[in-house]
Amino acid sequence: MTGRTQALVAHPEQAQGGKLMRVIVDEARCEGHGLCQDSAPDVFELNDDGVAVVLVDPVPMALSRQAEAGVRVCPVAALSTAES
Numbered sequence: 380m381t382g383r384t385q386a387l388v389a390h391p392e393q394a395q396g397g398k399l400m401r402v403i404v405d406e407a408r409c410e411g412h413g414l415c416q417d418s419a420p421d422v423f424e425l426n427d428d429g430v431a432v433v434l435v436d437p438v439p440m441a442l443s444r445q446a447e448a449g450v451r452v453c454p455v456a457a458l459s460t461a462e463s
């Protein structure tokens with residue numbers, strides 16, 4: 380394999396310009412509606428206390444759209460995204 384071939388198979392997260400998506404839950408705001416879990420079951424889950432938790436941190440690129448959809452449906456704006 381040549382150096383050129385190796386460059387074509389870079390790690391998927393590097394395709395985002397090296398930035399990794401994180402999702403933050405404001406536990407004080409979360410009211411346990413579960414809409415985030417319904418919209419993005421690979422990203423969110425409710426814990427035993429009925430508070431959303433993030434299952435993947437950082438969020439893999441393959442789940443970024445699902446994560447954003449989950450953030451958008453929260454009726455109390457308890458979820459936000461950040462890049463690191």
Ligand code: SF4
Pocket residue numbers: 404408409410411412413414415416425430431452453454455456457458
């Ligand atoms: S949709 Fe919002 S309020 Fe409902 S469980 Fe998810 S984070 Fe909590």
